[in-house]
Amino acid sequence: MTEKLSDTARDTVLAPLFESGWEMVEGRDAIHKTFKFADFTEAFSWMTRAALWAEKWDHHPEWSNVYKTVEVTLSTHDVDGLSSLDAKLARKLDTL
């Protein structure tokens, strides 16, 4: 069962993500990061790899792509806020 991140978990789990460019979305319990690539092919192939992880983990990003930029917001809709699944997916997106 997925649960909202506790205050203590937030300190340990979110801190490294903030270091790598993720930030809280204003007015919402969600995190956001802008990913920039060399060109559209790089951006879209990264999205394709990301989509396979999202599907494997049944946890999906809110995202949009314009040319070589991908805007990603992560939140867990089932709990209306951040869960460990968002942190897990964020870490994966940072390494793809």
Ligand SMILES: C[C@H](O)[C@H](O)[C@H]1CNC2=NC(N)=NC(=O)C2=N1
């Ligand atoms: C039924 C299915 O498991 C759920 O709707 C999953 C699918 N992907 C999801 N993705 C995200 N980001 N949050 C969810 O709560 C969620 N729930």
